Amino acid sequence: MAQVVLENVYKSFSARKGERADAPVAVEPLVSPVDQTGLVAGKPTPTATTVSVLRRINLAVQDGEFMVLVGPSGCGKSTLLRLIAGLEQLTGGNIWVGETQVNDLPPKQRDIAMVFQSYALYPHMTVYNNLAFGLRRTLTGIQSKSRLPIWAENFFVSTTRSLPKPLRYRSHRERLVDQRVRTVAQMLQIDSLLQRLPKQLSGGQKQRVALGRAMARAPQVFLMDEPLSNLDAKLRAETRAQIVKLQRQLGTTTIYVTHDQTEAMTMGDRIAVMNAGQIQQLATPLELYNRPANRFVAEFIGSPPMNFLTVQVQSPWLLHPQFKLALPEIWAAVLQQYEGKSLLLGIRPEHLHLGEANEQNLPVQVELVEALGNETYLSTAFQQPAGDTSLALPPLLHTRIDPARSVRVGELLWLSIQGDKVHLFEPETGMALTP
Numbered sequence: 001m002a003q004v005v006l007e008n009v010y011k012s013f014s015a016r017k018g019e020r021a022d023a024p025v026a027v028e029p030l031v032s033p034v035d036q037t038g039l040v041a042g043k044p045t046p047t048a049t050t051v052s053v054l055r056r057i058n059l060a061v062q063d064g065e066f067m068v069l070v071g072p073s074g075c076g077k078s079t080l081l082r083l084i085a086g087l088e089q090l091t092g093g094n095i096w097v098g099e100t101q102v103n104d105l106p107p108k109q110r111d112i113a114m115v116f117q118s119y120a121l122y123p124h125m126t127v128y129n130n131l132a133f134g135l136r137r138t139l140t141g142i143q144s145k146s147r148l149p150i151w152a153e154n155f156f157v158s159t160t161r162s163l164p165k166p167l168r169y170r171s172h173r174e175r176l177v178d179q180r181v182r183t184v185a186q187m188l189q190i191d192s193l194l195q196r197l198p199k200q201l202s203g204g205q206k207q208r209v210a211l212g213r214a215m216a217r218a219p220q221v222f223l224m225d226e227p228l229s230n231l232d233a234k235l236r237a238e239t240r241a242q243i244v245k246l247q248r249q250l251g252t253t254t255i256y257v258t259h260d261q262t263e264a265m266t267m268g269d270r271i272a273v274m275n276a277g278q279i280q281q282l283a284t285p286l287e288l289y290n291r292p293a294n295r296f297v298a299e300f301i302g303s304p305p306m307n308f309l310t311v312q313v314q315s316p317w318l319l320h321p322q323f324k325l326a327l328p329e330i331w332a333a334v335l336q337q338y339e340g341k342s343l344l345l346g347i348r349p350e351h352l353h354l355g356e357a358n359e360q361n362l363p364v365q366v367e368l369v370e371a372l373g374n375e376t377y378l379s380t381a382f383q384q385p386a387g388d389t390s391l392a393l394p395p396l397l398h399t400r401i402d403p404a405r406s407v408r409v410g411e412l413l414w415l416s417i418q419g420d421k422v423h424l425f426e427p428e429t430g431m432a433l434t435p
Contacts, residue, residue: 002063002098002111002220002253004084009057009093011079011277012050050091053079054277057093064251066244068268070258072300076277077257081223084255085114097220113214114223117230119206121198127209128194131181135216136173184212187246204235211243215250222247222254228263240267261301265289273297295430298346298423304377304398307352309345310427313338318345322382323362328419330435343433346423349377352399355416362415364397369407376403380413 054076061067069077082088084095086107095102102110113134121130160168185191188208198206207227214222224243228236244267247254258264264271265285273280273288273296281293292298299305311318311325315335318325325345327335355361364380379396399415401407424433 003096004059004061004221004253004255005094005096006057006059006080006084007094007096009054009080009083009095010052010091011054011076011083011088012052012091015049015051052277054083057279059272059279059282061253061255063253066247066254066256066267066269068256068258068264068271069274070261070264070271070300071274073259075274077259077274078225080274081114081225081255081257084221085112085223086110087114111220112223113217113219113221114225115210115214115227117226119198119210119230121206121209121213123198126195126197127185127190127201128181130198130209131184131194131212131216132177134213135177135180180216180218184216187215187249188212188242203231204239207231207239208242211246215246218252220253222252224254224256226258228258229260236263243267261303265301273300275300291432291434292423293432295344295346295425295432298425298432302348304349304400306346306348306423307397308425309347310342311345313341313343315339318343320345324359325417325419325422326360327422328435331422331424334424334433334435342427344425344427344430346425347417347421349398349400351418351421352397352415353418354401354405355414357414360416362397362417364413364415366407366409366411366413367396369409371403374403376401376405376407378407378413380415383412 057080059067069080071077079088083090084097086102086105090103097110097112122133125133181194182191185194188211190205190208190212193201193205193209198209201209207230210227227243228239231239240263243256256263256267265288268285270282270284271288272282275296281288281297283291283293288297288301292301295308299308309320311320313319313335316326316332318327318335352362357363363383365383366378367381368379370377370379378399378401380399381396397415407413425431426433
């Protein structure tokens with residue numbers, strides 16, 4: 001087990017024909033960057049002919065921690081995982097696994113096991129041999145109890161492996177491999193599948209074999225690149241719980257990449273939210289949800305996403321063409337700083353409630369009803385005042401209501417905002433304001 005530390009990591013690729021080089025990044029990272037001296041000596045720095053994929057990545061994954069990297073497609077999370085594994089070359093920065101700087105080490109010397117999105121099982125090998133393949137290589141240094149040289153042991157083991165059990169040659173190393181494989185198979189409940197080929201397995205079984213192959217090596221760090229994306233919803237939920245249970249049982253440092261916020265929120269001890277090649281916020285799941293650092297994090301974490309409304313500050317009120325809202329006293333100092341200016345008000349769907357007609361509530365018309373049984377989501381729209389087309393109103397507002405309340409499309413409702421759950425953001429930078 002080991003801590004993984006990323007110091008000021010950069011990754012750039014040469015710009016292809018017709019591709020815009022050195023594209024600007026919308027939001028600066030919220031994790032304090034290490035000084036530029038962290039760049040690797042002799043490595044190229046980003047230039048006008050390169051496209052920056054990762055910039056100023058500073059991250060410390062604690063020993064035994066389950067860290068999740070989450071973000072939209074193309075944000076650089078899988079590239080970051082491949083840099084840690086040694087499958088991509090750093091442009092700048094340093095990567096540490098335990099006490100070892102691994103910048104220039106090949107993947108096989110980093111003591112890291114990676115689980116890929118596409119399983120990557122050997123189709124001609126049984127489940128047993130898929131689990132044992134990497135393990136046989138890692139145990140080559142174990143002292144043999146036989147008088148035969150290692151090459152002779154390996155020859156007899158490989159040539160007799162397909163023979164009936166009484167005729168197989170079993171070295172000390174091979175007995176250790178067998179013990180580890182069967183222990184891992186039992187943990188993953190695939191011990192009855194050891195003699196099957198990958199083509200005879202279901203998607204969930206293949207995924208467990210891929211996990212088992214990584215676990216059998218007992219590495220310092222597990223890297224998982226969207227391992228559940230090929231599974232159906234029910235199997236994904238089951239496997240998700242199984243991975244978390246196994247990680248806690250083994251205590252192995254794990255870095256898990258996903259674009260699914262449900263996976264991120266339910267699996268990670270901490271979550272790093274990424275966008276445009278930078279870390280936007282690093283925090284626990286509930287801190288991300290309750291105190292997002294900027295608009296991107298607020299909108300990305302939560303389903304349906306947070307609603308945003310442009311309001312004018314006239315302390316102690318927030319004014320909107322359709323309503324006005326008084327915030328709790330703790331916001332007074334913030335509102336005084338922005339007196340007469342515009343701010344972005346954010347409110348989550350579950351913090352909008354059905355209310356009565358008054359100037360502090362939002363008049364909306366129901367556009368879509370999504371009844372899920374245990375809860376109902378509404379997509380609603382503001383009503384444009386008669387004869388006035390100048391107002392720039394948001395296209396839809398999402399809210400969650402009690403499933404017992406019957407609502408039909410086209411119905412007029414009034415929504416009240418839960419004042420203590422409001423978020424405010426600067427319109428230009430998108431950064432969150434805190435009371």
